[in-house]
Amino acid sequence: MNILRKSILIGFTVLGMAAAHAQDTQPAGKPHGAHPTKEQMQAKMADMYAKRQARLHDLLKLTAQQESAWATYQAAIKPAALDGQRPERKPMNKLTAPERLNLALEMTRKREAFLETRVKAVGAFYAQLNPAQQTLFDEHGLGGGRGGFRGHRGHHGMHGGWGHGGHEGWGGPRQQG
Structure with a gap:
């Protein structure tokens, strides 16, 4: 086992231990069924x-030559840690229609930038894999083993997504044609 692989596994172990520690340090007086704290949720997600x-x-059984591509890929796709420093948010019903649309546009741009970074990282890593590894990555990477993008239910939980049955879209009921 090379040094990079050991370092990655040690990092994962430390994250797991931090999550276990966060669960062990839960205050004793919480009632059953109480919601976990933000820190506990972050630790669980990590x-x-x-x-x-x-x-x-x-699963990929990477070669020594592929380990550096894996490390680069992991660094590029690692979820950003939430630092709890969110700007003050107004409730949506307090925003004007143009403010809501500008907010939606800003969120869309951030999501697009995130996806562009991810596409580049996945493409670069994927190119380093042999065909058998690519098949495994297709099946198990990016949520492929649990439905991946195909299992996505659409925005706001609408069955089938926008414009795909079960939802009338923005313009009201569909016109009979």
Whole structure:
């Protein structure tokens, strides 16, 4: 096992231990069914992410030459840690229609930038894989083993997404033609 692989596995182990520690330090007086704190949720999500990435790494059986591509890929797709410093948000019903649309446009641009970064990272890593590894990545990477993008239910939980049955779209009921 080379040094890079050991470093990655140690990092995943530390994340898992941090998640376990966060769960162990939960205050004793919480009633059953209480919602976890933001920190506990972040630790749980980090742990789940680390486990998924470790499973994918093991499944791909990367060569020593592919390990640097894996490390670059992992650095590019790693979810940003939330620091709790969110700007003050107004409730949506307090915003004007133009403010809501500008907010939606800003969020769309951020999402697009995120996806562009991810596309580049996945493409560069994918090119380093052999055909068998590419098939495994197709099946298990990016949520492929649990439906991936095909299993997405659409925006705001609408069945089938916008304009795909079960939703009348923005303009009201569909016209009979």
